[in-house]
Amino acid sequence: xxxxxxxxxxMTADDLETVVILEKELFSDPxxxxxFMDDLASDYSHPFVVQIDKEIAGYAxxxxxxxxxxxxxxxxxxxxxxxxxxxxxxxxxxxxxAESGLTQMILEVRPSNTPAIFLYESFGFARLGxxxxxxxxxxxxxxxxxxxxxxxxxx
Ligand SMILES: CC(C)(COP(=O)(O)OP(=O)(O)OC[C@H]1O[C@@H](n2cnc3c(N)ncnc32)[C@H](O)[C@@H]1OP(=O)(O)O)[C@@H](O)C(=O)NCCC(=O)NCCS
Numbered sequence: 001x002x003x004x005x006x007x008x009x010x011m012t013a014d015d016l017e018t019v020v021i022l023e024k025e026l027f028s029d030p031x032x033x034x035x036f037m038d039d040l041a042s043d044y045s046h047p048f049v050v051q052i053d054k055e056i057a058g059y060a061x062x063x064x065x066x067x068x069x070x071x072x073x074x075x076x077x078x079x080x081x082x083x084x085x086x087x088x089x090x091x092x093x094x095x096x097x098a099e100s101g102l103t104q105m106i107l108e109v110r111p112s113n114t115p116a117i118f119l120y121e122s123f124g125f126a127r128l129g130x131x132x133x134x135x136x137x138x139x140x141x142x143x144x145x146x147x148x149x150x151x152x153x154x155x
Pocket of ligand 1: 115
């Protein structure tokens with residue numbers, strides 16, 4: 001049977017078990033369950049999932065501080081990668097950010113994470129700077145990227 005269209009919705013406590021399994025599959029230094037629980041409980045945090053039929057295909061977390069957004073996490077399950085799910089999710093988040101009155105968004109990424117950097121650059125994120133030895137397992141610098149949000153240049 002054909003899969004239904006992806007739906008993007010706020011993450012709930014019922015999603016956490018699956019999200020943590022995906023996080024372990026997708027990251028070498030995964031966030032623990034407690035980090036996602038904190039996100040669900042925080043006013044400044046806006047966690048979203050992409051659902052296809054009954055499956056969680058991906059997730060992303062946006063932190064909002066005054067007029068700046070911080071995309072702290074975005075990930076797509078391996079079986080759903082290269083199907084434009086991250087594009088949909090990032091588009092949705094940028095629109096949500098614009099509607100929330102944010103003027104810029106920043107994010108951090110491993111310089112070795114070419115797929116993610118290509119994704120961010122395709123949305124107009126520019127390289128802002130590098131934080132030395134920021135990541136662990138393996139230790140790696142962190143590339144900070146930034147996008148101005150004008151509300152008119154969203155995908
Ligand atoms: C990065 C990630 C979220 C992309 O998700 P995705 O749903 O596969 O991405 P999309 O299909 O929407 O692709 C969007 C763009 O990203 C880039 N991209 C995605 N995967 C890529 C790959 N394997 N190689 C090169 N570019 C890639 C391309 O520019 C692509 O656009 P295109 O299809 O027009 O070429 C996914 O690979 C992932 O979950 N990786 C592990 C977790 C992670 O590293 N998250 C980022 C943390 S900073």
